[in-house]
Every structure is written in C-alpha cells, then in structure tokens.
Amino acid sequence: MAEDLRRRRFLAYLLAAPTLAVAVQWIDPQRADAAVPTLPQPEEIFDLGDLQNLAAAPTANLVAVQMNRDGTASFAVPRAEVGQGITTAVAMMVAEEMDLPLDKVVVTLADARPELLMNQLTGGSNSVRSIYTPVRTAAAIARQRLVQTAAAQWGTTASSLTTRDGVISDSTGRTATYASLAVAAASSKIEAATVQLKSTSDFKVLGTPRNRVDARDIVMGRKTFGMDIQVPNAKPTMVRRPPTINGTVRSVNNQAAVLAMPGVTDVAVVSHGVAVRADTFGQCIDGLRALDVTWGPGTVDGESDASVLAKLKAAQLPMLVPGLLTEVLDAEFTFAFASNSPLEPDNAIADVRKDSAEIWSSLKVPIVAQEDIAAQLGLPVDAVKVHVAQGGGSFGRHLFHDVAAEAAEISQKMGKPVKLMWSRTDDFRQGRTHPMCTSRVRVTYALGNVVSYEQRHTSVQTEFSHGLGEMLTSYAAKLPIAGNLSFAESIFLLTQSSPYNFGVTTQLLNEIPLKFNTGSMRNIYSPNVVTAQELVVDRLAAKMGKDPVSFRRSFLRDAKLKAVFEKAVSVGQWGRALPAGVAQGIAVHSEYQGAVCCLVEIDCRPETVNRPVTDGVTGPRVTKALIVVDPGFAINPRGLEAQMIGGMNDGIALALTSSLHIKDGIPLEGSWDNYFYTRQWNTPLDMKVVIAPSGGDPSGAGELAVAPAMAAVACAYARATGTMPTYFPINHGTLGFEPYPTEPSTPQSPTNGLDS
Amino acid sequence: MSSHTFVLNGERVTVEVADDVRLLWVLRDLLGVTGPKYGCGLNVCKACTSHINGKAFNPCSVPVSAIDADDEITTIEGLPGTVGKDLHPMQEAWLEQDVAQCGYCQPGQIMSAVALVHKVRAEGRAITDADLDQIRNICRCGTYSRIRTAIKSGAANM
Numbered sequence: 001m002a003e004d005l006r007r008r009r010f011l012a013y014l015l016a017a018p019t020l021a022v023a024v025q026w027i028d029p030q031r032a033d034a035a036v037p038t039l040p041q042p043e044e045i046f047d048l049g050d051l052q053n054l055a056a057a058p059t060a061n062l063v064a065v066q067m068n069r070d071g072t073a074s075f076a077v078p079r080a081e082v083g084q085g086i087t088t089a090v091a092m093m094v095a096e097e098m099d100l101p102l103d104k105v106v107v108t109l110a111d112a113r114p115e116l117l118m119n120q121l122t123g124g125s126n127s128v129r130s131i132y133t134p135v136r137t138a139a140a141i142a143r144q145r146l147v148q149t150a151a152a153q154w155g156t157t158a159s160s161l162t163t164r165d166g167v168i169s170d171s172t173g174r175t176a177t178y179a180s181l182a183v184a185a186a187s188s189k190i191e192a193a194t195v196q197l198k199s200t201s202d203f204k205v206l207g208t209p210r211n212r213v214d215a216r217d218i219v220m221g222r223k224t225f226g227m228d229i230q231v232p233n234a235k236p237t238m239v240r241r242p243p244t245i246n247g248t249v250r251s252v253n254n255q256a257a258v259l260a261m262p263g264v265t266d267v268a269v270v271s272h273g274v275a276v277r278a279d280t281f282g283q284c285i286d287g288l289r290a291l292d293v294t295w296g297p298g299t300v301d302g303e304s305d306a307s308v309l310a311k312l313k314a315a316q317l318p319m320l321v322p323g324l325l326t327e328v329l330d331a332e333f334t335f336a337f338a339s340n341s342p343l344e345p346d347n348a349i350a351d352v353r354k355d356s357a358e359i360w361s362s363l364k365v366p367i368v369a370q371e372d373i374a375a376q377l378g379l380p381v382d383a384v385k386v387h388v389a390q391g392g393g394s395f396g397r398h399l400f401h402d403v404a405a406e407a408a409e410i411s412q413k414m415g416k417p418v419k420l421m422w423s424r425t426d427d428f429r430q431g432r433t434h435p436m437c438t439s440r441v442r443v444t445y446a447l448g449n450v451v452s453y454e455q456r457h458t459s460v461q462t463e464f465s466h467g468l469g470e471m472l473t474s475y476a477a478k479l480p481i482a483g484n485l486s487f488a489e490s491i492f493l494l495t496q497s498s499p500y501n502f503g504v505t506t507q508l509l510n511e512i513p514l515k516f517n518t519g520s521m522r523n524i525y526s527p528n529v530v531t532a533q534e535l536v537v538d539r540l541a542a543k544m545g546k547d548p549v550s551f552r553r554s555f556l557r558d559a560k561l562k563a564v565f566e567k568a569v570s571v572g573q574w575g576r577a578l579p580a581g582v583a584q585g586i587a588v589h590s591e592y593q594g595a596v597c598c599l600v601e602i603d604c605r606p607e608t609v610n611r612p613v614t615d616g617v618t619g620p621r622v623t624k625a626l627i628v629v630d631p632g633f634a635i636n637p638r639g640l641e642a643q644m645i646g647g648m649n650d651g652i653a654l655a656l657t658s659s660l661h662i663k664d665g666i667p668l669e670g671s672w673d674n675y676f677y678t679r680q681w682n683t684p685l686d687m688k689v690v691i692a693p694s695g696g697d698p699s700g701a702g703e704l705a706v707a708p709a710m711a712a713v714a715c716a717y718a719r720a721t722g723t724m725p726t727y728f729p730i731n732h733g734t735l736g737f738e739p740y741p742t743e744p745s746t747p748q749s750p751t752n753g754l755d756s
Numbered sequence: 757m758s759s760h761t762f763v764l765n766g767e768r769v770t771v772e773v774a775d776d777v778r779l780l781w782v783l784r785d786l787l788g789v790t791g792p793k794y795g796c797g798l799n800v801c802k803a804c805t806s807h808i809n810g811k812a813f814n815p816c817s818v819p820v821s822a823i824d825a826d827d828e829i830t831t832i833e834g835l836p837g838t839v840g841k842d843l844h845p846m847q848e849a850w851l852e853q854d855v856a857q858c859g860y861c862q863p864g865q866i867m868s869a870v871a872l873v874h875k876v877r878a879e880g881r882a883i884t885d886a887d888l889d890q891i892r893n894i895c896r897c898g899t900y901s902r903i904r905t906a907i908k909s910g911a912a913n914m
Binding site: 217218341392687 | 757773774776777778779780781782784785786788790791792793794795796797798799800801803808813814815816817818819822831832833836843847850851854855856857858859860861862863866885888889890891892893894895896897898899900901902903904
C-alpha cells in the first residue's frame, strides 16, 4: 500500500464565522491512549507529558486557525510564551500546512479559557508535543478549504490546483490570494472535515532553522512584556515584605506619614505585607522603605541551611540491598535551595471592580489563576477575565499565580487598578524556590557487573498545586504506577529513570513538609538526580578499572542515548590531552522522549579559579561545552539550539555558582550579584550544539539539557580536582557577598548609575 | 515636584517629578519609554542600560536631577536614529544570530554592546574575549554565546 493511503486522516471543524475559521480538538487522542504500562520504570513508557496529554484528551475543546481578510492567518495559542519559542514553533506549523509565508502568521497568547480544563498548562516541556498534530490539522484543513473554494469558483477540481506563499494557482496561470478567498471560504455552519497532513519529507518550513517571530520587536525594545502593559490608572505598586518567609502584619505604625509622601496614592495591608501605590515605582520603593511595620511570624522562622539539612537527613528512606556478597559503593549529595528568578520579576496588573475583575500577568496555568482569584475576590469565575502576558522568562516560576492573586487582593482593598511588581529582592527572598534536597545512591557490583542501583531522593516538599495535582487526581487510576503515592512521588516517578543496565534499580522520593515557597524549577528533580547518578557512575567506572566513556558504553541500554553519546565522544574528542587541573566530563539524560549527551571541559587551575572579577564569582571555568541532542524531530533547529545553550548555562550555574543561603527563615540573596547565575565570565567560549534527530515526532526540549549539563560539569570538576563534590553548587560553602538587610525588604536604588 | 529637562532619543522633553526619582522610572512610568527594563534597580543586572552622551549608563541608579538639560539620553528605541537607519548594525547582528530567547534583557545587552565597541575603538583596539568577559548584563535565558558572536559581527559593521 502506498504511504499516503496508509496515513491517517485528521478531523477538524469549519466554524460558522465571517472569515474562514477552522477549529480542532486541542489534543491528539490517539497519542494519549498509546501507553501500555508493563516495564518496571514508568518514565520510559509513560512520562509526565503523556500524563498531560491523557488528562487533556477528553475535554474535546476546540482552538481555531483563522484566515483574515488581509492575508494573515491568526491563532491564539493556549500556552504561555516565556522565551521558550512556542509562538515561533506554532507559527511554523501553521505556515507549513497552509503554505503561507511565516511572517503572515500571527500567533497570540489566549486568555484563560476554563473550557479547556487542564489543556492550558505550560510545563513539563510538553507544549510542542501536545499541539503538533492539532495545530497542523487546523492549518491543513484551512488550506484545503481555500483550495476547494477556488476550485468551485473556477469550475475546476481541487486536485488540479497548487498553493504557494498564500496564493492558489492552476495550470493556466490563473491565481487567487488567500486574502481574496477568506470570506468566500467561510462556512455558514459548523461542519466536520478531514485531511491528511504533509509528510515530513514534504516540509519546507518545519525542520528548517528560523528566527523567533518576535526577534525584531525584541531588538527594537518594542516587545510588550507584562511590565510594559499600560492599563489606564493602573499605577505602580510594590509591597513592603516581612523579614521572614510568609511573615504577617501585626500593625502598621505610620500609615498616614507614608500616604503623605511624594507620589504615594494608597497604602493597604495585605496577606504578607503592606502595599504602596504611587506615581512611579521609585516612589513605591521610598514609601515601602519608610513604613514602620510590626511583623508576626512566618512559616519557617528559625530555619537555616543546617537545620533543613538535618531534617532531610532524618527523613531519608533506607536502602534495601545489603550487598553481602558484592562490593558496595555508597554516596550522598546535597543540593542547596535555588531560585528560578526570571529576569523580569513577578508582576501583574489587576483591576478589581465591585462585580468584575480583569488581570494581566504571565501565567502558565491561567485557568487555575482565574478560579483561585475569583474565589478569593468572591466573584463568579466568568466575572474574572485573565489575560496571559508575554513573560520575560519563567523557568517554572509562572506555574504559580502568587503575584496575580496578590495584585487582585491589593486592587480590591485599594478600590483602584494596580500594576504590582515584586522587587528583585522580593523575588529571591519571598519568591518560589527549587527546594534543598539530598540524593543518596547505593550501588552493588561484582565480577564486572552492576547488581543493583538504588537512589533515595529526599527533598523539602515541592508544591504542585498549580494544576498538575488536579490532573493526577483525575487520572490516578490510569497511571502505570502502583500504590497510593503523593503527587510529588508520582511526578518523580513519571520524570525519572536510570539509563543504565544496573540490575535491580529503584529511585524513590521522600519529602519533608516544611513550608517554604517552592515549585518546579526548570527540569524539576532531574538536574539533582542525574548529577548524583553520573558522579556515582564515574566513581564506579574507576573502581571497576574503566574510564567514564568505556564504562558507559558497556552499560547504556537505550539506542537513542547510545547514539548521542557516541556522537559526543567523537565530536568532543573525548580523552584528548589536557593540562593537569583541566578535565573533561560527560553525562547523558533522557526525558520528554528526547535524548541528550553533554561533554564539557573545565579549567580548575588556580590562575583560572582565582581570576578577579569585581562583585562576581569566578571559580572553575567551563571552557568548552558540547551538547548532542536527539529531539526526535527538530521543529526549529535554531530555537532548539537556543534551548540547549540556555540549558547548559543553567547547568553550569547549578553545579558551580547559583544557590540560596537560608538563614533565620529567609534567603540571604537579594540581588544578581548575590545569586550567581552564570555570567559572561563564567560561560564557555566554545559552545557547540549538535542536533542529531532520529525521526518520529518532536520531543520536549525546553528543559532537556539542564540535567546532563549540570552532571557533566560536576563530573568534569571531580576529574579535574580528583575529589568528588558532594555539596552543590560547589561554592555554596563560601558566602561571597555582604547580604542586604532583611528590613526594609527592598534596598534603595543606588546613585552610581552614571559610572557604569 | 520640580521640572526636569533633557534630550531623549533626539527630542527635548520636560517632566515634573521629584528630584530623587531614578531616571528609569521617569522613562518608564512617566514618559512611557519601556525599552529599558527593570531587573534589579541596584545597578547590577544592567537590563536598563542606555546611553548618556554616547556612554553606557544605568538609569535605575541615577536620580533625574543628575541629568542636565543638554544631556542626550538614548534608549534602545533611539539607537537606530544614532546611525540614521531603521536598525543599528548591532541590532542587525542580533537578528542574524537570533540571539534573543525571552528578550527581556536584550535591549540592555545591545546598548552595552554598542558602548563597549565605541570604548575599545577609542582605545584604538579590537574587542577581545577578555572584554566580553567583563560584560555584566545578566541573561537568565543563558544566551551568552550568541551575544558574544553577535557583538563581534555587529562591531565589524559599525
């Protein structure tokens, strides 16, 4: 049978609308049903992305591609754009199947749409995986309908017509633009239609490197982020926050004096602080600093790095394999608190009226935000309109809508619209974090074989109360995981797996219920779990007399991982001669149906480690980084490469420099010169990405590189220094800055800006 | 309140605001010029980097009263105007490399890059990796290597 006859047809609906509009069920149900659990490690056959697809499948709600009179096609994607490039990927899908130029496709971010249920969640690197088929189907049917319309007008058959760049032609040279047919092609009633999608071999847009659709606006300073949205009378607003996490207000002792300050219009006590609204954010800072507040306790007062670590150690689950007849390797690693801190700090505009409310914020789960804020305000859900703003980064932060809820609370209390911004210091100290955790590993081995691999991950609890929880509750019975696990345990099992043939393998999570503000940070558990695993693998290799590459070659079991691994070994010139104090490290990771291998070189020589940079952490430098990725199919190789580069810089930061130090119930970090995300002086001069797709559908990619990057850097550091690091990041033990005071909660801006 | 006058992207502007309000908020909150971004307000992240009389500076940490009437402030919005084109060569280099991810830091990155090229040219030399290592602008998406490539290529066309 010819390939085309075997290929599936996909269903969508022509909508009754003024111009052509094609709507499609917002998920591919066949994919969601595909999982048949039989293997001991759930992640390989049914991962977090599959769970999201399964949860979304029955909602059967529609999203539409619309053909406009001006020749553009528009699509409002029910996802957040926070830099990951989803708007570009979706525009490419529409351009491909419609035969439209990319710049004629306009992708916007949909408002909260409660009818989509859990299908409006941006997380788990799932967006491209979940929308690839629906978006293409809607676009392909739009093209088909335009061609049918032209054929009917010309009295010819649709199959005799061709389409290119938004123009339909016949063999006689007759042409019609999509724009001219947008109205004629519209349907007067809802009507089902089916279509075959293009074969990968026919792609002209998908699979080719493209620039971001918003690149030009960005370089001209015209891209409108949440912070840049102007809503009439939504004046700048900030909050004076307590000196410990989640502290509360006992009393405000000088409200009238602060209200009288220049520019200040309102002061209001809210759940976790005192809000100040003013003509400028600068005057908000002046006002909040002048407030005299008596504070009540927070939720983790008195906790510090040491006290949290002691609680974690007390909660570690036991190992089961005794290793009586085998050799045993035990290792334990600690990972400090870390901050997702997007560069655009949390912000939201809220305009709360007596019987309605309108919110603007970068939200990855806007439906949950809408429901929660409606409940908080005492309004029906449909009286709260939630707009999704373009986000200046997220890294997991915008899964939660804390800032939108707080803006709504403030607007309701002040009776005025507000534009709430958290200061940078608020963002580090009171914002959500990736919690501290430990990872213990026990490996038993004998006669050149690994008999067992046990990993016990113990973490301060990670909050998943942003929609994934509901998903798991609804679909728990369908998950291939036995027993009565918590949400976090289920997420852990759905995202983690060991890529090695290590005999009896168990990876378990235990959490302690400390009330820090936590949440998923890019790649959630994987960076820590994989770093612990890969350091142990290197050590095991040494004990068994092999080098890291030949050892992994013997024990890797996944074909995709083996392929990226071998490619990295050869492109990265594993084993090349390096001076003492400089070493290579290699690590692999598979998740979201993709596979990655990172190979890095790190320079740990004293002259490098001690190179001076004012107010910056130097330390070891990753001089060379190679990432080989198999994404299945790379929708936009240029965007994928960007994701890999970003993942590498995240991994370098997590391994070497970036962490929060908890002291007396609050992080000490208050600025970017305290929280050391990778800077230019830390980034590799030689950064290379090799994209090696093995075919099939696109995998998730947004978080994919973080874990193997962190692990490769850690392994390289261990080899360069001859010591296995056990506390991350490696510089956590040295506090390289003078902390800002905890009160007032936001430092005053300096006056040295002319000396940059 | 007092009156403050300066030249912004080629046009003389006057605003009524207290002396100590930092220029970033005058630009963003009062004049609606939102290219310069807030990332810290502490002269650390450099997301607000703009030019004063052709030199890089950080308006988050400059009281508006420190700006003189004849000072020429250029934000990312006014950068193309300094070369009389639709796009400055550095902006074009940014597009060639598709540097941006979320894009929030990129106006500041571009303004820092242009000032850096002018600075090393004034010192009669070409940009080195050591110069690029000195750039303090944070990019939380981690686009650093594309930034480095873009600066070198943009410098060649300046």
